[in-house]
Amino acid sequence: MALDRKDLAILAELTTNARASHTELANKVGLSSTALARRQKALEDEGFIQAYQAALDLAQFGLTTTVLVRIALESQSDEALKAFEAEVVKCPSVVRCFLMSGTDDYILIVLARDIQDFERIHRTELSRLPRVARVQSSFALREVVNRAVPTVVFSEAKR
Amino acid sequence: MALDRKDLAILAELTTNARASHTELANKVGLSSTALARRQKALEDEGFIQAYQAALDLAQFGLTTTVLVRIALESQSDEALKAFEAEVVKCPSVVRCFLMSGTDDYILIVLARDIQDFERIHRTELSRLPRVARVQSSFALREVVNRAVPTVVFSEAKR
DNA sequence: CCAGGATGCGTGTCGGTGTGCCCAAGGAGA
DNA sequence: TCTCCTTGGGCACACCGACACGCATCCTGG
Numbered sequence: 001m002a003l004d005r006k007d008l009a010i011l012a013e014l015t016t017n018a019r020a021s022h023t024e025l026a027n028k029v030g031l032s033s034t035a036l037a038r039r040q041k042a043l044e045d046e047g048f049i050q051a052y053q054a055a056l057d058l059a060q061f062g063l064t065t066t067v068l069v070r071i072a073l074e075s076q077s078d079e080a081l082k083a084f085e086a087e088v089v090k091c092p093s094v095v096r097c098f099l100m101s102g103t104d105d106y107i108l109i110v111l112a113r114d115i116q117d118f119e120r121i122h123r124t125e126l127s128r129l130p131r132v133a134r135v136q137s138s139f140a141l142r143e144v145v146n147r148a149v150p151t152v153v154f155s156e157a158k159r
Numbered sequence: 160m161a162l163d164r165k166d167l168a169i170l171a172e173l174t175t176n177a178r179a180s181h182t183e184l185a186n187k188v189g190l191s192s193t194a195l196a197r198r199q200k201a202l203e204d205e206g207f208i209q210a211y212q213a214a215l216d217l218a219q220f221g222l223t224t225t226v227l228v229r230i231a232l233e234s235q236s237d238e239a240l241k242a243f244e245a246e247v248v249k250c251p252s253v254v255r256c257f258l259m260s261g262t263d264d265y266i267l268i269v270l271a272r273d274i275q276d277f278e279r280i281h282r283t284e285l286s287r288l289p290r291v292a293r294v295q296s297s298f299a300l301r302e303v304v305n306r307a308v309p310t311v312v313f314s315e316a317k318r
Numbered sequence: 319c320c321a322g323g324a325t326g327c328g329t330g331t332c333g334g335t336g337t338g339c340c341c342a343a344g345g346a347g348a
Numbered sequence: 349t350c351t352c353c354t355t356g357g358g359c360a361c362a363c364c365g366a367c368a369c370g371c372a373t374c375c376t377g378g
Contacts, residue, residue, distance in 0.1 A: 096305055106303070139260045
């Protein structure tokens with residue numbers, strides 16, 4: 001299914017205003033509410049829109065510290081990977097975990113209240129992960145870019 | 160402002176169903192629609208809820224490849240950082256950029272269609288960034304965890 | 319015992335949403 | 349060239365539901 005620029009405009013708007021009504025969106029995109037409703041439903045049915053979700057201000061919850069954690073395992077056997085992954089998904093402070101190519105096996109993004117809190121997370125969550133050989137942490141001093149969707153998605157205007 | 164577990168339940172639900180109605184939420188949380196509306200509005204007004212946004216399935220757009228890029232600058236002068244950051248925010252394929260402590264100055268998360276596409280991005284976006292001394296890329300083989308909100312937020316039950 | 323905050327119910331109004339229908343444009347085929 | 353068909357858009361309408369109020373009630377803490 002090919003998306004034209006009106007579809008992209010709808011998506012761009014919904015990534016900002018997920019609760020916008022049909023008429024509201026229709027005005028911004030330049031369609032009638034009927035046509036917009038059809039397109040929006042199609043975008044949902046075809047899976048372009050996965051969900052509508054509220055974005056929380058994590059700083060309001062005290063989570064102001066982002067830490068990138070590199071983890072190397074003792075072995076890269078299938079069993080070791082499975083054991084590690086089964087546990088890492090349970091870590092409450094981990095928001096992202098990538099299995100990486102290269103020397104580091106996994107890279108995690110961890111959110112903490114501050115450096116002391118990260119020490120606690122390191123002790124109670126990370127150090128309990130199985131099969132870990134080495135853990136290396138780097139603190140993010142600042143977040144320069146934080147986008148849910150790369151802007152390249154909305155600039156691919158077809159039709 | 161202290162959040163009780165009903166507030167957290169509301170937030171947890173809204174991070175999944177941002178378009179849920181008051182009555183729908185009220186049933187799940189165990190409140191009347193009136194009480195729920197008041198609480199939800201308070202959560203919005205106090206900034207706990209930043210926005211309601213549609214989550215797009217980036218795989219549907221062909222963006223199946225995640226790359227972590229480490230960038231070291233020629234100098235860490237304030238001017239060099241500013242110049243770099245002013246340009247990196249314009250890169251259409253970059254979704255995240257952290258200023259880091261440690262040896263690497265910046266870590267970017269880049270989304271590409273595939274490895275060939277990343278070569279293009281490297282050529283047209285990354286290599287044009289100013290003051291860059293070294294670029295090192297690692298490909299994510301798999302995404303083990305991807306959460307917008309750490310689960311620790313919802314488990315902090317007070318009151 | 320009292321006061322304040324939060325809850326729940328009921329109600330009315332407003333708006334969103336879905337449907338049926340018609341219209342316009344474009345393409346295919348005879 | 350004419351016609352048929354498809355695709356997408358817009359209009360009108362009706363219905364259901366969401367949302368916002370007012371008020372009574374409850375619970376808790378002082």
